[in-house]
Amino acid sequence: MRLPDPEALLARLADSMRPEVASDTGLIGIHTGGVWVAERLHDMLGLETPLGTIDVAFYRDDYGQRGLKPEVQPSAIPFDVSGHDVIIVDDVLYTGRTVRAALNVLFDYGRPGRVRLAALVDRGGRQLPICAQFVGGAVDLGEERRVVSLARADDGTLALAMKEPRGAA
Amino acid sequence: MQRNPQLGEDGQLRHLLSIDGLPRDVLVNILDTARSFVSVTEREVKKVPLLRGKSVFNVFFEPSTRTRTTFEIAAKRLSADVINLNVATSSQTKGESLLDTVANLAAMQADMFVVRHASSGAPYLIARHLSQDIHVINAGDGRHAHPTQGLLDVYTIRHFKEDFTKLTVAIVGDLMHSRVARSEIHALTTLGVPEVRVIGPKTLIPPDVQKLGVHVHHDMARGLRGADVVMMLRLQNERMNGALLPSAQEYFKTYGLTPERLLLAKPDAIVMHPGPMNRGVEIDSAVADGRQSVILPQVTFGIAVRMAVMAILAGGG
Numbered sequence: 001m002r003l004p005d006p007e008a009l010l011a012r013l014a015d016s017m018r019p020e021v022a023s024d025t026g027l028i029g030i031h032t033g034g035v036w037v038a039e040r041l042h043d044m045l046g047l048e049t050p051l052g053t054i055d056v057a058f059y060r061d062d063y064g065q066r067g068l069k070p071e072v073q074p075s076a077i078p079f080d081v082s083g084h085d086v087i088i089v090d091d092v093l094y095t096g097r098t099v100r101a102a103l104n105v106l107f108d109y110g111r112p113g114r115v116r117l118a119a120l121v122d123r124g125g126r127q128l129p130i131c132a133q134f135v136g137g138a139v140d141l142g143e144e145r146r147v148v149s150l151a152r153a154d155d156g157t158l159a160l161a162m163k164e165p166r167g168a169a
Numbered sequence: 170m171q172r173n174p175q176l177g178e179d180g181q182l183r184h185l186l187s188i189d190g191l192p193r194d195v196l197v198n199i200l201d202t203a204r205s206f207v208s209v210t211e212r213e214v215k216k217v218p219l220l221r222g223k224s225v226f227n228v229f230f231e232p233s234t235r236t237r238t239t240f241e242i243a244a245k246r247l248s249a250d251v252i253n254l255n256v257a258t259s260s261q262t263k264g265e266s267l268l269d270t271v272a273n274l275a276a277m278q279a280d281m282f283v284v285r286h287a288s289s290g291a292p293y294l295i296a297r298h299l300s301q302d303i304h305v306i307n308a309g310d311g312r313h314a315h316p317t318q319g320l321l322d323v324y325t326i327r328h329f330k331e332d333f334t335k336l337t338v339a340i341v342g343d344l345m346h347s348r349v350a351r352s353e354i355h356a357l358t359t360l361g362v363p364e365v366r367v368i369g370p371k372t373l374i375p376p377d378v379q380k381l382g383v384h385v386h387h388d389m390a391r392g393l394r395g396a397d398v399v400m401m402l403r404l405q406n407e408r409m410n411g412a413l414l415p416s417a418q419e420y421f422k423t424y425g426l427t428p429e430r431l432l433l434a435k436p437d438a439i440v441m442h443p444g445p446m447n448r449g450v451e452i453d454s455a456v457a458d459g460r461q462s463v464i465l466p467q468v469t470f471g472i473a474v475r476m477a478v479m480a481i482l483a484g485g486g
Contacts, residue, residue, distance in 0.1 A: 055205060058217035058480070067181070067484025068219075070198050074208035108214035 006150065006158035009120050009136030010037065014044040017087070017118060017134050021045055026086045028052035030102050031073040033091030033150035036158060037120050041089060049084075052077035056101035069166065081110035087134070091150035092160075093119035096130035121160065123148050174293060184296045184305040185478050187314040188355040196359055200324050202477035203470070210246065210473060219480050220249035223280040227253045228271070229308070230286040235444060236308050236318075239468070240283045243475035249281075271295050275303060281483060282306070289313035289348075304482040306475075312348050317478060318443050319352025321471040323360055325463055326398055328470065329439050333357070337364040339392050339434070340383075341424060342402030342451050343373045345413075349443045350402055354381045368392035369424060372413040389424050396434040401426055401442045404451050417450045427453045431461065439463045 026049040029038030035053045042051045057063075057072040088102050099117060106112060118134035123141050141148070146162045153159070173190045177183045182195055209217055225244040227237050237253060244251045256270060267286075274282070281304045284292045289311030296305040309315040323333075330336055338357055344350045344367050357365050358381065365383045367374060374385055386392030393399065404420060414420050431440065440456055442464045448454045457464060 057205070058209065058219050063219055063484050068202065068480050070201070072202050072205040074205045076208060104218070108216070109212055 003148065003160040003162070004121065004137050004139065006120060006136075006160055010040055010044075010158070013037075013118060013120060013134055013136035014041055017041065018045060020116075020134070021047065021087070022085065023048045024085070025049065026052060026077075026079050026081070026084050028054055028077060028086060028088050028102075028106065030088065030090045030098060031055040031075075033120075034089045036150060036152050037091050037118075038089035040158075041118070050078040052079065054102055054105045056098055056105055059101035059104045061097055061101070066166070075105060077106075077109050081106060081112050083111070083113045085114050086112045087116045087118050089118045091120045092148045093117075093122045093130075093132050093135070094125050094148075096126045096128035099130050100128055120150065121148065174296060182481055183301075184292075184307075185316050185482065186292050186296060186305065186307045188316045188319050188352050188359065189314070191355075191359065193359050193361075196320070196323070196356060199320055199474065199477050199481060200327060202481060203320075203324055203474040206246075206473035206476040206480075207470065209476075210469075216246050216248055218248045220244065220247035220280075220483055223249045223483060224278060225249045225251050225281045225283065225479070226274055226277075226279045227251065227283045227308075228256055228274065228285070229254065230256045230267075230284070230291070231309070233285055233309065236285065237283075239471050240306075240308060240317075240475055243472050243479060244281075244283075246472070247476055247479055249479070252277075252279075267291060267294065268298055271298065275299055279303060281479065283308050285309045287311055306478060306482070309348055312346055312351075314352050315348045315443075316352050317471070317475050318349045319356040320478070321467060321474040322349075322353050322400065322441060322443070323356045324470050324474050325441060325467045326357075326439075328466070329463060330397060333360045333362050336362050336397045337366070337395055338362055338398040338400065339366045339368055339386075339396040340400045340402065341368040341389070341392070341426065343405050344369055344378060344402070345373045345375050346405040347402050351381075353400060354378075354383055358382050366392050366396070370414070370420075389430060390433055393430060393433040397438055399426065399431070399434055399438055399440050401440065401446075401452050403443065403445065404447055406447070417447070421450055425449070425451055425453060426456050428455050428459065431456055431459075437461075441467055444468070 027038045027042050029035035054075040055073040116133040119132045120136045122135045122138045147165045151159050175184045175186050227240055229237055241251050283306045285308040291310050292305050292307040340350055366386055367383050368386045440462045
Protein backbone atom coordinates (compact mmCIF):
# COMPACT_ATOMS: atom_id res chain seq x y z
CA MET A 1 0.00 0.00 0.00
CA ARG A 2 1.50 3.31 -1.07
CA LEU A 3 0.67 6.20 1.20
CA PRO A 4 0.13 9.65 -0.33
CA ASP A 5 2.65 12.50 -0.12
CA PRO A 6 1.78 14.71 2.86
CA GLU A 7 3.00 17.87 1.12
CA ALA A 8 0.41 17.41 -1.64
CA LEU A 9 -2.29 16.61 0.93
CA LEU A 10 -1.36 19.70 2.89
CA ALA A 11 -1.71 21.96 -0.15
CA ARG A 12 -5.15 20.49 -0.92
CA LEU A 13 -6.23 20.82 2.71
CA ALA A 14 -5.18 24.49 2.84
CA ASP A 15 -7.01 25.17 -0.43
CA SER A 16 -10.23 23.68 0.90
CA MET A 17 -10.00 25.69 4.12
CA ARG A 18 -9.02 29.06 2.66
CA PRO A 19 -12.54 30.23 1.63
CA GLU A 20 -14.00 28.97 4.92
CA VAL A 21 -11.76 30.71 7.47
CA ALA A 22 -11.50 34.26 8.79
CA SER A 23 -8.31 35.82 10.15
CA ASP A 24 -9.54 35.28 13.70
CA THR A 25 -10.31 31.57 13.22
CA GLY A 26 -8.42 29.62 15.91
CA LEU A 27 -6.49 26.50 14.90
CA ILE A 28 -5.83 23.88 17.55
CA GLY A 29 -3.49 21.00 16.70
CA ILE A 30 -3.66 17.63 18.44
CA HIS A 31 -0.25 16.39 19.62
CA THR A 32 1.96 15.42 17.96
CA GLY A 33 1.23 15.03 14.25
CA GLY A 34 -1.76 17.35 14.33
CA VAL A 35 0.41 20.14 15.72
CA TRP A 36 2.83 19.83 12.81
CA VAL A 37 -0.04 20.05 10.33
CA ALA A 38 -1.62 22.95 12.22
CA GLU A 39 1.68 24.88 12.26
CA ARG A 40 1.94 24.60 8.48
CA LEU A 41 -1.75 25.50 7.95
CA HIS A 42 -1.46 28.48 10.26
CA ASP A 43 1.33 29.78 8.05
CA MET A 44 -0.29 28.95 4.72
CA LEU A 45 -3.65 30.50 5.70
CA GLY A 46 -2.07 33.58 7.28
CA LEU A 47 -4.18 33.35 10.44
CA GLU A 48 -3.75 35.95 13.18
CA THR A 49 -5.04 34.08 16.23
CA PRO A 50 -2.05 32.27 17.78
CA LEU A 51 -1.94 28.50 17.35
CA GLY A 52 -3.28 26.27 20.13
CA THR A 53 -2.07 22.76 20.95
CA ILE A 54 -3.71 20.00 22.94
CA ASP A 55 -2.67 16.57 24.15
CA VAL A 56 -5.65 14.28 24.68
CA ALA A 57 -3.82 11.78 26.92
CA PHE A 58 -5.80 12.75 30.03
CA TYR A 59 -9.11 12.32 28.19
CA ARG A 60 -8.59 9.08 26.28
CA ASP A 61 -11.21 6.34 26.67
CA ASP A 62 -8.58 3.57 26.63
CA TYR A 63 -6.65 4.84 29.70
CA GLY A 64 -8.19 2.03 31.77
CA GLN A 65 -6.74 -0.62 29.43
CA ARG A 66 -3.52 0.94 28.25
CA GLY A 67 -2.57 3.43 30.94
CA LEU A 68 -1.00 6.78 30.39
CA LYS A 69 1.33 7.06 27.41
CA PRO A 70 4.78 8.36 28.24
CA GLU A 71 5.71 11.90 27.19
CA VAL A 72 2.35 13.60 27.52
CA GLN A 73 2.77 17.10 26.09
CA PRO A 74 1.39 20.17 27.85
CA SER A 75 -1.73 21.63 26.27
CA ALA A 76 -1.70 25.37 25.55
CA ILE A 77 -4.51 27.43 24.06
CA PRO A 78 -3.24 31.03 23.94
CA PHE A 79 -6.62 32.58 23.08
CA ASP A 80 -9.99 32.69 24.80
CA VAL A 81 -11.95 29.71 23.51
CA SER A 82 -15.33 31.08 24.61
CA GLY A 83 -17.36 32.19 21.60
CA HIS A 84 -14.40 31.60 19.26
CA ASP A 85 -14.56 29.94 15.83
CA VAL A 86 -12.25 26.94 16.26
CA ILE A 87 -10.85 24.30 13.91
CA ILE A 88 -9.33 21.17 15.47
CA VAL A 89 -6.49 19.80 13.33
CA ASP A 90 -5.26 16.20 13.33
CA ASP A 91 -2.92 14.28 11.07
CA VAL A 92 -4.86 11.04 10.57
CA LEU A 93 -8.60 10.64 11.12
CA TYR A 94 -9.42 7.03 12.02
CA THR A 95 -11.82 5.80 14.75
CA GLY A 96 -12.84 9.31 15.85
CA ARG A 97 -11.96 8.58 19.47
CA THR A 98 -9.09 11.07 19.54
CA VAL A 99 -11.41 13.79 18.20
CA ARG A 100 -14.02 12.93 20.86
CA ALA A 101 -11.32 13.33 23.53
CA ALA A 102 -10.11 16.58 21.92
CA LEU A 103 -13.61 18.05 22.07
CA ASN A 104 -13.76 17.29 25.78
CA VAL A 105 -10.39 18.98 26.34
CA LEU A 106 -11.56 22.00 24.37
CA PHE A 107 -14.75 22.42 26.37
CA ASP A 108 -12.75 22.47 29.61
CA TYR A 109 -11.18 25.69 28.30
CA GLY A 110 -14.51 27.33 27.51
CA ARG A 111 -17.56 27.18 25.23
CA PRO A 112 -16.45 27.72 21.64
CA GLY A 113 -18.82 29.45 19.19
CA ARG A 114 -18.25 26.78 16.53
CA VAL A 115 -15.93 23.79 16.18
CA ARG A 116 -14.89 22.22 12.88
CA LEU A 117 -12.42 19.46 12.12
CA ALA A 118 -9.56 19.34 9.62
CA ALA A 119 -7.57 16.15 8.95
CA LEU A 120 -4.58 15.69 6.66
CA VAL A 121 -5.75 12.20 5.76
CA ASP A 122 -8.94 10.23 6.38
CA ARG A 123 -8.29 6.49 6.55
CA GLY A 124 -11.90 5.45 7.32
CA GLY A 125 -12.78 3.01 10.11
CA ARG A 126 -14.87 5.38 12.21
CA GLN A 127 -16.26 4.03 15.50
CA LEU A 128 -17.99 7.26 16.51
CA PRO A 129 -20.34 9.67 14.70
CA ILE A 130 -17.59 12.10 13.75
CA CYS A 131 -16.73 13.59 10.37
CA ALA A 132 -14.22 16.15 9.15
CA GLN A 133 -15.25 19.35 7.34
CA PHE A 134 -11.81 19.61 5.71
CA VAL A 135 -9.74 16.66 4.46
CA GLY A 136 -6.46 16.65 2.53
CA GLY A 137 -7.19 13.22 1.06
CA ALA A 138 -8.61 9.79 1.81
CA VAL A 139 -6.99 6.36 1.74
CA ASP A 140 -8.94 3.10 1.86
CA LEU A 141 -7.07 0.66 4.05
CA GLY A 142 -9.82 -1.97 4.42
CA GLU A 143 -9.10 -4.24 7.38
CA GLU A 144 -5.56 -2.96 7.92
CA ARG A 145 -5.00 -2.68 11.68
CA ARG A 146 -1.62 -0.96 11.60
CA VAL A 147 -1.54 2.72 12.49
CA VAL A 148 -0.87 5.37 9.86
CA SER A 149 1.21 8.08 11.46
CA LEU A 150 2.90 11.27 10.44
CA ALA A 151 6.64 11.75 10.95
CA ARG A 152 8.63 14.96 10.68
CA ALA A 153 12.28 15.00 9.62
CA ASP A 154 14.82 17.44 11.04
CA ASP A 155 14.45 19.67 7.97
CA GLY A 156 10.68 19.87 8.54
CA THR A 157 9.55 17.53 5.73
CA LEU A 158 6.54 15.44 6.58
CA ALA A 159 6.09 11.75 5.72
CA LEU A 160 3.34 9.19 6.33
CA ALA A 161 4.27 5.72 7.57
CA MET A 162 2.63 2.53 8.82
CA LYS A 163 3.47 1.16 12.25
CA GLU A 164 2.22 -1.32 14.82
CA PRO A 165 -0.16 0.21 17.36
CA ARG A 166 1.22 1.04 20.81
CA GLY A 167 0.93 -1.86 23.22
CA ALA A 168 0.51 -4.45 20.41
CA ALA A 169 2.33 -7.75 20.89
CA MET B 170 17.99 -10.48 42.32
CA GLN B 171 14.71 -9.71 44.02
CA ARG B 172 12.29 -7.67 41.97
CA ASN B 173 11.55 -4.16 43.23
CA PRO B 174 8.11 -4.51 44.88
CA GLN B 175 7.06 -1.20 43.33
CA LEU B 176 7.43 -2.37 39.76
CA GLY B 177 5.25 -4.86 37.89
CA GLU B 178 6.67 -7.66 35.74
CA ASP B 179 6.51 -5.33 32.75
CA GLY B 180 8.61 -2.69 34.55
CA GLN B 181 5.61 -0.41 35.03
CA LEU B 182 5.16 1.42 38.31
CA ARG B 183 2.51 -0.38 40.43
CA HIS B 184 3.08 1.30 43.79
CA LEU B 185 5.13 4.30 44.89
CA LEU B 186 6.79 3.29 48.14
CA SER B 187 10.28 4.77 47.91
CA ILE B 188 12.45 6.52 45.34
CA ASP B 189 15.28 4.17 46.29
CA GLY B 190 15.67 1.62 43.50
CA LEU B 191 13.52 3.37 40.92
CA PRO B 192 15.23 3.71 37.55
CA ARG B 193 15.96 7.13 36.11
CA ASP B 194 13.45 6.80 33.26
CA VAL B 195 10.60 6.13 35.73
CA LEU B 196 11.48 9.34 37.61
CA VAL B 197 11.80 11.36 34.41
CA ASN B 198 8.43 10.07 33.18
CA ILE B 199 6.79 11.19 36.43
CA LEU B 200 8.36 14.66 36.13
CA ASP B 201 7.36 15.01 32.46
CA THR B 202 3.80 13.92 33.18
CA ALA B 203 3.64 16.37 36.10
CA ARG B 204 4.63 19.17 33.71
CA SER B 205 1.50 18.47 31.65
CA PHE B 206 -0.62 18.51 34.79
CA VAL B 207 0.79 21.93 35.72
CA SER B 208 -0.75 23.21 32.47
CA VAL B 209 -4.08 21.62 33.48
CA THR B 210 -4.06 23.42 36.83
CA GLU B 211 -3.69 26.75 35.01
CA ARG B 212 -6.97 26.28 33.10
CA GLU B 213 -10.44 27.45 33.99
CA VAL B 214 -11.58 23.85 34.57
CA LYS B 215 -8.79 22.34 36.66
CA LYS B 216 -10.05 18.80 36.37
CA VAL B 217 -9.45 15.92 33.98
CA PRO B 218 -11.56 12.75 33.81
CA LEU B 219 -8.76 10.14 34.13
CA LEU B 220 -9.74 8.62 37.48
CA ARG B 221 -13.50 9.01 37.12
CA GLY B 222 -15.25 6.25 39.03
CA LYS B 223 -12.11 5.31 41.02
CA SER B 224 -11.88 5.58 44.78
CA VAL B 225 -8.77 6.92 46.46
CA PHE B 226 -8.52 6.31 50.20
CA ASN B 227 -6.29 8.65 52.16
CA VAL B 228 -5.34 6.51 55.15
CA PHE B 229 -3.39 8.51 57.68
CA PHE B 230 -2.20 6.62 60.74
CA GLU B 231 -0.29 9.75 61.71
CA PRO B 232 -1.80 13.22 61.43
CA SER B 233 -0.69 15.53 58.59
CA THR B 234 -3.18 18.07 57.33
CA ARG B 235 -1.01 19.52 54.60
CA THR B 236 0.13 16.33 52.91
CA ARG B 237 -3.35 14.82 53.14
CA THR B 238 -4.87 17.94 51.62
CA THR B 239 -2.51 18.02 48.64
CA PHE B 240 -3.21 14.33 47.92
CA GLU B 241 -6.92 15.07 48.21
CA ILE B 242 -6.71 17.97 45.76
CA ALA B 243 -4.64 15.88 43.35
CA ALA B 244 -7.12 12.98 43.41
CA LYS B 245 -10.10 15.32 42.99
CA ARG B 246 -8.48 17.06 40.01
CA LEU B 247 -8.25 13.61 38.43
CA SER B 248 -12.00 13.18 39.11
CA ALA B 249 -11.53 10.38 41.65
CA ASP B 250 -13.75 9.98 44.69
CA VAL B 251 -11.68 10.69 47.78
CA ILE B 252 -12.26 9.18 51.19
CA ASN B 253 -10.21 10.55 54.07
CA LEU B 254 -9.59 8.31 57.03
CA ASN B 255 -7.84 9.47 60.11
CA VAL B 256 -7.07 6.04 61.49
CA ALA B 257 -5.04 7.38 64.38
CA THR B 258 -8.30 8.32 66.01
CA SER B 259 -10.47 5.35 65.05
CA SER B 260 -10.13 1.56 64.74
CA GLN B 261 -6.49 1.33 65.72
CA THR B 262 -7.28 2.66 69.16
CA LYS B 263 -9.88 -0.10 69.44
CA GLY B 264 -7.14 -2.68 68.88
CA GLU B 265 -7.64 -3.61 65.22
CA SER B 266 -4.44 -4.70 63.45
CA LEU B 267 -3.00 -2.72 60.54
CA LEU B 268 -3.74 -5.47 58.02
CA ASP B 269 -7.31 -5.93 59.29
CA THR B 270 -7.92 -2.23 58.86
CA VAL B 271 -6.58 -2.30 55.32
CA ALA B 272 -8.45 -5.49 54.38
CA ASN B 273 -11.66 -3.81 55.52
CA LEU B 274 -10.94 -0.71 53.48
CA ALA B 275 -10.10 -2.81 50.41
CA ALA B 276 -13.46 -4.54 50.84
CA MET B 277 -15.03 -1.10 50.43
CA GLN B 278 -13.68 -1.29 46.85
CA ALA B 279 -10.74 1.04 47.05
CA ASP B 280 -8.63 1.45 43.92
CA MET B 281 -5.76 3.28 45.58
CA PHE B 282 -4.42 3.85 49.07
CA VAL B 283 -2.40 6.86 50.12
CA VAL B 284 -0.75 5.78 53.36
CA ARG B 285 1.02 7.72 56.09
CA HIS B 286 2.31 5.70 59.02
CA ALA B 287 4.68 6.32 61.92
CA SER B 288 6.42 2.96 61.35
CA SER B 289 8.97 2.55 58.56
CA GLY B 290 7.87 -0.09 56.07
CA ALA B 291 4.14 -0.05 56.86
CA PRO B 292 3.17 0.85 53.26
CA TYR B 293 5.25 -2.11 51.97
CA LEU B 294 3.38 -4.45 54.29
CA ILE B 295 0.07 -3.07 53.06
CA ALA B 296 1.04 -3.25 49.37
CA ARG B 297 2.09 -6.89 49.78
CA HIS B 298 -1.26 -7.91 51.25
CA LEU B 299 -3.52 -6.21 48.73
CA SER B 300 -4.66 -7.67 45.42
CA GLN B 301 -2.69 -6.77 42.28
CA ASP B 302 -5.05 -4.08 41.03
CA ILE B 303 -4.95 -1.91 44.16
CA HIS B 304 -2.18 0.66 44.23
CA VAL B 305 -0.37 2.10 47.25
CA ILE B 306 1.35 5.47 47.56
CA ASN B 307 3.60 6.06 50.53
CA ALA B 308 2.82 9.49 51.99
CA GLY B 309 5.53 9.16 54.62
CA ASP B 310 6.55 6.15 56.71
CA GLY B 311 8.53 6.63 59.93
CA ARG B 312 12.07 7.78 59.20
CA HIS B 313 12.19 5.84 55.96
CA ALA B 314 10.74 7.66 52.94
CA HIS B 315 8.39 10.34 51.63
CA PRO B 316 8.72 9.76 47.90
CA THR B 317 6.21 12.31 46.57
CA GLN B 318 7.95 15.05 48.57
CA GLY B 319 11.29 13.99 47.06
CA LEU B 320 9.71 14.05 43.59
CA LEU B 321 8.14 17.48 44.00
CA ASP B 322 11.49 18.79 45.22
CA VAL B 323 13.32 17.56 42.12
CA TYR B 324 10.45 18.84 39.98
CA THR B 325 10.92 22.28 41.54
CA ILE B 326 14.69 22.13 40.96
CA ARG B 327 14.20 21.16 37.32
CA HIS B 328 11.70 23.97 36.86
CA PHE B 329 14.16 26.62 38.07
CA LYS B 330 17.52 25.08 37.15
CA GLU B 331 16.73 22.78 34.19
CA ASP B 332 19.94 20.72 34.03
CA PHE B 333 20.59 18.41 36.99
CA THR B 334 24.08 17.45 35.86
CA LYS B 335 25.69 20.80 36.68
CA LEU B 336 24.25 21.37 40.13
CA THR B 337 25.53 21.52 43.68
CA VAL B 338 22.71 20.85 46.12
CA ALA B 339 23.02 21.41 49.89
CA ILE B 340 20.55 19.78 52.29
CA VAL B 341 20.63 21.41 55.71
CA GLY B 342 19.36 20.25 59.07
CA ASP B 343 18.02 17.20 60.85
CA LEU B 344 19.00 14.37 58.51
CA MET B 345 18.68 11.84 61.31
CA HIS B 346 14.91 11.98 61.62
CA SER B 347 14.08 13.07 58.10
CA ARG B 348 12.36 10.74 55.65
CA VAL B 349 12.15 13.70 53.29
CA ALA B 350 15.96 14.00 53.10
CA ARG B 351 16.39 10.32 52.24
CA SER B 352 13.91 10.57 49.39
CA GLU B 353 15.52 13.80 48.15
CA ILE B 354 19.00 12.25 48.15
CA HIS B 355 17.85 9.18 46.18
CA ALA B 356 16.05 11.35 43.65
CA LEU B 357 18.95 13.79 43.20
CA THR B 358 21.61 11.11 42.74
CA THR B 359 19.43 9.05 40.38
CA LEU B 360 18.84 12.13 38.21
CA GLY B 361 22.57 12.80 37.96
CA VAL B 362 23.23 15.68 40.38
CA PRO B 363 27.04 15.52 40.72
CA GLU B 364 27.36 17.04 44.19
CA VAL B 365 24.91 16.55 47.03
CA ARG B 366 26.02 17.94 50.39
CA VAL B 367 24.40 17.39 53.75
CA ILE B 368 24.96 19.97 56.46
CA GLY B 369 24.16 19.62 60.15
CA PRO B 370 25.47 18.88 63.62
CA LYS B 371 27.04 15.45 64.26
CA THR B 372 24.08 14.45 66.43
CA LEU B 373 21.62 14.96 63.56
CA ILE B 374 23.61 13.38 60.70
CA PRO B 375 23.33 9.58 60.52
CA PRO B 376 26.82 8.02 60.48
CA ASP B 377 26.12 5.91 57.38
CA VAL B 378 24.75 8.75 55.24
CA GLN B 379 27.94 8.88 53.14
CA LYS B 380 27.00 5.52 51.66
CA LEU B 381 24.24 7.36 49.76
CA GLY B 382 26.94 9.27 47.87
CA VAL B 383 26.73 12.61 49.67
CA HIS B 384 29.41 14.89 51.17
CA VAL B 385 28.98 15.62 54.88
CA HIS B 386 29.64 19.11 56.26
CA HIS B 387 29.36 20.16 59.89
CA ASP B 388 30.38 23.73 59.08
CA MET B 389 27.42 25.64 57.62
CA ALA B 390 29.53 28.25 55.78
CA ARG B 391 31.70 25.67 54.06
CA GLY B 392 28.71 23.56 53.10
CA LEU B 393 26.78 26.44 51.55
CA ARG B 394 29.64 27.83 49.47
CA GLY B 395 28.79 27.78 45.76
CA ALA B 396 25.52 25.86 46.16
CA ASP B 397 22.87 26.20 43.44
CA VAL B 398 20.09 24.82 45.61
CA VAL B 399 19.68 25.04 49.39
CA MET B 400 17.13 22.60 50.78
CA MET B 401 16.25 23.29 54.39
CA LEU B 402 14.79 20.57 56.59
CA ARG B 403 12.40 21.13 59.42
CA LEU B 404 13.78 20.65 62.91
CA GLN B 405 11.64 17.71 63.93
CA ASN B 406 10.64 18.82 67.40
CA GLU B 407 8.04 16.11 67.85
CA ARG B 408 10.56 13.42 66.93
CA MET B 409 13.26 14.55 69.27
CA ASN B 410 13.05 12.42 72.39
CA GLY B 411 16.34 13.32 73.94
CA ALA B 412 18.95 15.98 74.31
CA LEU B 413 20.34 16.02 70.76
CA LEU B 414 20.47 19.81 70.72
CA PRO B 415 21.11 22.40 73.40
CA SER B 416 18.24 24.70 72.29
CA ALA B 417 16.40 26.00 69.26
CA GLN B 418 18.13 29.39 69.60
CA GLU B 419 21.52 27.69 69.70
CA TYR B 420 20.60 25.74 66.57
CA PHE B 421 19.55 28.88 64.70
CA LYS B 422 22.86 30.52 65.60
CA THR B 423 24.86 27.69 64.02
CA TYR B 424 22.63 26.24 61.28
CA GLY B 425 19.79 28.71 60.72
CA LEU B 426 19.60 30.05 57.15
CA THR B 427 20.00 33.82 57.40
CA PRO B 428 20.33 36.34 54.52
CA GLU B 429 24.06 36.71 55.37
CA ARG B 430 24.67 32.97 55.14
CA LEU B 431 22.68 32.67 51.93
CA LEU B 432 25.19 35.09 50.32
CA LEU B 433 27.73 32.25 50.44
CA ALA B 434 25.67 30.23 47.95
CA LYS B 435 25.50 31.20 44.27
CA PRO B 436 23.74 34.56 43.67
CA ASP B 437 20.92 32.77 41.81
CA ALA B 438 20.62 29.91 44.31
CA ILE B 439 17.08 28.83 45.21
CA VAL B 440 15.91 28.09 48.74
CA MET B 441 13.51 25.23 49.42
CA HIS B 442 11.70 23.90 52.48
CA PRO B 443 9.24 20.98 52.68
CA GLY B 444 7.13 22.74 55.31
CA PRO B 445 5.86 23.35 57.87
CA MET B 446 8.59 25.90 58.62
CA ASN B 447 9.91 26.83 62.04
CA ARG B 448 10.74 30.47 61.41
CA GLY B 449 13.66 31.59 63.54
CA VAL B 450 14.77 28.00 64.15
CA GLU B 451 16.02 26.58 60.84
CA ILE B 452 15.18 29.53 58.58
CA ASP B 453 15.09 33.32 58.98
CA SER B 454 11.83 34.97 57.90
CA ALA B 455 13.75 37.29 55.57
CA VAL B 456 14.96 34.23 53.64
CA ALA B 457 11.68 32.31 53.77
CA ASP B 458 9.83 35.28 52.25
CA GLY B 459 12.77 36.47 50.17
CA ARG B 460 13.48 36.69 46.46
CA GLN B 461 15.29 33.33 46.30
CA SER B 462 12.61 31.36 48.14
CA VAL B 463 10.64 28.86 46.05
CA ILE B 464 8.82 27.38 49.02
CA LEU B 465 5.31 28.24 47.80
CA PRO B 466 5.90 27.04 44.20
CA GLN B 467 6.95 23.74 45.80
CA VAL B 468 3.45 23.37 47.23
CA THR B 469 1.78 24.15 43.89
CA PHE B 470 4.04 21.75 41.97
CA GLY B 471 3.36 19.13 44.65
CA ILE B 472 -0.24 18.84 43.47
CA ALA B 473 0.78 18.26 39.83
CA VAL B 474 3.44 15.72 40.86
CA ARG B 475 0.91 13.78 42.96
CA MET B 476 -1.56 13.87 40.06
CA ALA B 477 1.16 12.42 37.81
CA VAL B 478 1.97 9.61 40.24
CA MET B 479 -1.70 8.67 40.65
CA ALA B 480 -2.36 8.82 36.90
CA ILE B 481 0.64 6.62 36.10
CA LEU B 482 -0.23 4.07 38.82
CA ALA B 483 -3.94 3.75 38.06
CA GLY B 484 -3.63 3.41 34.28
CA GLY B 485 -3.71 0.11 32.47
CA GLY B 486 -5.77 -1.84 35.02
